[in-house]
Amino acid sequence: MEALGLSLPLIEPGDDLPSMILKAADQIGGLREGDVVVVSSKVVATAEGRVKELSKIRPSLRAKRIAAKSGQPPELVELILREADRILKIRRGVILTMKRGLICANAGVDQSNAPKSKAILLPRNPEKSAERLRLALISGAGARIGVVISDSVVHPLRLGTVGQAIATAGIEPVIDCRGKLDLYGKPLKITYRAVADQLASAAQLVMGEAGERVPAAVVREVEIELVERPKLSPKISPRRCLYSGVKL
Amino acid sequence: MEALGLSLPLIEPGDDLPSMILKAADQIGGLREGDVVVVSSKVVATAEGRVKELSKIRPSLRAKRIAAKSGQPPELVELILREADRILKIRRGVILTMKRGLICANAGVDQSNAPKSKAILLPRNPEKSAERLRLALISGAGARIGVVISDSVVHPLRLGTVGQAIATAGIEPVIDCRGKLDLYGKPLKITYRAVADQLASAAQLVMGEAGERVPAAVVREVEIELVERPKLSPKISPRRCLYSGVKL
Numbered sequence: 431m432e433a434l435g436l437s438l439p440l441i442e443p444g445d446d447l448p449s450m451i452l453k454a455a456d457q458i459g460g461l462r463e464g465d466v467v468v469v470s471s472k473v474v475a476t477a478e479g480r481v482k483e484l485s486k487i488r489p490s491l492r493a494k495r496i497a498a499k500s501g502q503p504p505e506l507v508e509l510i511l512r513e514a515d516r517i518l519k520i521r522r523g524v525i526l527t528m529k530r531g532l533i534c535a536n537a538g539v540d541q542s543n544a545p546k547s548k549a550i551l552l553p554r555n556p557e558k559s560a561e562r563l564r565l566a567l568i569s570g571a572g573a574r575i576g577v578v579i580s581d582s583v584v585h586p587l588r589l590g591t592v593g594q595a596i597a598t599a600g601i602e603p604v605i606d607c608r609g610k611l612d613l614y615g616k617p618l619k620i621t622y623r624a625v626a627d628q629l630a631s632a633a634q635l636v637m638g639e640a641g642e643r644v645p646a647a648v649v650r651e652v653e654i655e656l657v658e659r660p661k662l663s664p665k666i667s668p669r670r671c672l673y674s675g676v677k678l
Numbered sequence: 679m680e681a682l683g684l685s686l687p688l689i690e691p692g693d694d695l696p697s698m699i700l701k702a703a704d705q706i707g708g709l710r711e712g713d714v715v716v717v718s719s720k721v722v723a724t725a726e727g728r729v730k731e732l733s734k735i736r737p738s739l740r741a742k743r744i745a746a747k748s749g750q751p752p753e754l755v756e757l758i759l760r761e762a763d764r765i766l767k768i769r770r771g772v773i774l775t776m777k778r779g780l781i782c783a784n785a786g787v788d789q790s791n792a793p794k795s796k797a798i799l800l801p802r803n804p805e806k807s808a809e810r811l812r813l814a815l816i817s818g819a820g821a822r823i824g825v826v827i828s829d830s831v832v833h834p835l836r837l838g839t840v841g842q843a844i845a846t847a848g849i850e851p852v853i854d855c856r857g858k859l860d861l862y863g864k865p866l867k868i869t870y871r872a873v874a875d876q877l878a879s880a881a882q883l884v885m886g887e888a889g890e891r892v893p894a895a896v897v898r899e900v901e902i903e904l905v906e907r908p909k910l911s912p913k914i915s916p917r918r919c920l921y922s923g924v925k926l
Binding site: 431432433434440518519521524526531532533535540541542543544545546582584585586587588589590591592593594604605607610612613614616618619620622623624625627628629631632634635636639643649652653662663664665666668671672673674675676677678 | 679680681682688766767769772774779780781783788789790791792793794830832833834835836837838839840841842852853855858860861862864866867868870871872873875876877879880882883884887891897900901910911912913914916919920921922923924925926
């Protein structure tokens with residue numbers, strides 16, 4: 431398996447991201463059948479124009495109250511409240527939220543790699559963005575390509591971020607291992623493998639979080655099932671979650 | 679970045695795992711300076727003899743009570759209770775626990791890829807195991823090598839497992855990004871990157887969970903800091919954790 435970073439120019443709202451990815455992929459000999467393109471949610475959202483000028487945001491009373499507690503600008507907190515489906519925790523410097531079935535810091539509203547006084551939101555509909563990107567890449571490359579839109583996520587009791595797939599297109603994001611046998615012919619205890627999340631983490635090893643301008647990567651020669659319509663979702667409802675009801 | 683699976687013969691208690699890894703690495707031209715060897719905790723524990731015959735375990739009353747609730751064999755639950763530092767949740771088929779600062783299913787006690795009627799525990803001291811393995815690989819390969827002992831972990835609201843580093847040796851497992859600047863010269867919001875966990879996930883894309891006999895991988899050409907003594911740990915105390923106090 432190989433992961434190759436793609437250097438892109440600075441992305442601006444309205445940019446044609448698929449063309450820029452195809453052009454960047456020329457550096458690695460172009461995209462090939464079965465390649466998975468992992469793209470940071472940040473550049474997808476930026477190209478889609480999901481960039482907000484903070485000075486134009488009118489914070490509510492609630493945003494001001496929470497801002498005092500979290501130590502973030504009230505305008506930023508206002509955006510977070512608008513974007514979040516649920517607030518899980520308010521802590522100095524960060525608000526832990528649920529959004530579209532994902533646990534995420536600040537509802538994905540982020541000032542890093544955003545122009546000064548601006549904040550970037552998550553893509554409005556990441557699944558749609560992933561599918562649009564996939565179709566454009568397939569048409570440009572003339573090969574079947576998988577797409578993962580990735581974000582950075584912190585997990586319980588761990589220091590540091592890993593990659594997580596906020597949406598995928600063209601690949602089965604979870605491998606169903608039920609029925610597979612272990613070394614001794616017994617059915618496996620591990621029933622599903624979160625390959626899309628593993629792809630997002632592998633890609634982040636060659637992508638930059640800072641000013642490196644490597645917001646995408648190609649993962650190739652990996653056993654992955656290309657599909658038109660995935661059967662599984664990497665997201666599960668709180669009710670089905672192993673952690674449900676656990677107070678950490 | 680490249681991740682290459684290593685096919686190993688069936689590991690038995692007492693086996694010389696470093697020699698077997700070095701031999702398997704011949705298939706990929708041997709280990710090179712800067713390579714990171716990711717090994718499943720399962721084979722490390724097996725070679726160390728951390729294998730228990732279930733029929734020899736006498737379950738306590740508490741184990742029997744929990745076994746009735748979780749639907750697992752009382753002998754297995756007894757081992758889980760002995761291995762766990764804390765029980766977080768009892769659910770049909772799985773007990774969520776804390777062990778050595780990690781959240782893990784069944785305290786790492788696992789029957790998959792174990793001979794029938796046996797269970798494999800986690801390595802007794804994964805950090806020591808990783809360091810021993812590192813020194814043996816360095817001495818065999820004549821090159822500086824990093825080691826990650828990996829396990830499969832499920833994260834909140836996600837379906838499927840990803841890789842997690844339960845111990846590392848010879849690498850800085852977390853990259854401190856504080857002070858780094860983003861595209862626009864502003865300090866980064868993401869302060870740490872959990873590269874050891876990312877390496878574990880990347881490796882799992884080429885490793886098998888089932889009977890594939892690929893319980894290790896070499897990750898090479900990745901920007902990683904080789905160190906004798908890491909400064910950071912990927913584990914944090916519940917008090918410092920972003921999820922602390924959050925009921926999921």
